[in-house]
Amino acid sequence: MLRRRPRRHPARRRQSPNRPRRRPARRRHLLLHPGDAVAARPGAERTAQRLVRYAERGGHLPLTFRTGYADEHGRVRAATAPGPFADAAGVRYREYLNLPADTTVTSHDDRLDALGGRATAWADHLEPVDAETLLGYRAAHLADFAAATTRRHGDGRVSWVGTLPDGSRLWFLTNWSDQVVELLLTLDAEDPVSSPTHRAGEPVSHSPRAVLIVRQF
Structure with missing residues (x-):
């Protein structure tokens, strides 16, 4: 009587707990x-x-x-x-x-x-x-x-x-959610597109599904 050999599963690579997981670029x-x-x-x-x-x-x-x-x-x-x-x-x-x-x-x-x-x-x-x-x-x-x-x-x-590009540093802040969110900036900045200024520590309202551009003074 022939016996079926047990199927061996390939060993899975263990992810080190201290090693960050790779996220596919796609x-x-x-x-x-x-x-x-x-x-x-x-x-x-x-x-x-x-x-x-x-x-x-x-x-x-x-x-x-x-x-x-x-x-x-x-x-x-x-x-x-x-x-x-x-x-x-x-x-x-x-x-x-x-x-x-x-x-x-x-x-x-x-x-x-x-x-x-x-x-x-x-x-x-x-x-x-x-x-x-x-x-x-x-x-x-x-x-x-x-x-x-x-x-x-x-x-x-x-x-x-x-x-x-010149040395001006821009931040592009994207709100991916469907709700208005409130941001607290840690530096004085301005919106180079619509021109309002934002002081460090002041709340900034960020519209849903929108991008906010800020530039440090």
Whole structure:
């Protein structure tokens, strides 16, 4: 008589109580990946592909200058920059510039213009292919190039920031609930879009399903 061998279940990896659980990127609405040249790291090409797929599946992927500029061996790519992100971002650049002085950025959106931003240190000569230009440069020698762009990719979006924004620090506070919530800020700040000021310790009313932008004085 033949006996069936008991089925062995693979051992489950135990999660260390002191080790934070990994959260898949697809669960996040926004994934920041700034200033990564994707150079000299094993698996760098695979990382670039996974980032693009993240946007395809509904995420928002903001990228910054130098991202994807080199391959995993640290060599400048033969392909048009930004290499593996060019199609998804809908932009290209063939030159870049060190900015000797800060320059004002401009926008067709009054809400963004109200922020009064400036570009510092660096400027990719961004040429949008099928991306939307969010910010441009006021300086005449950069007027033909974009400073920041965005493009729909799959179910998500890829944005590109081709310069280093000025030192003003912004906080984007999102209320994901369906109710008004009350916030207590720990610093003096202002809303650069609608202009009201908020003092540290004073309650701030935050509307449901809304984003509040505040900038430190």
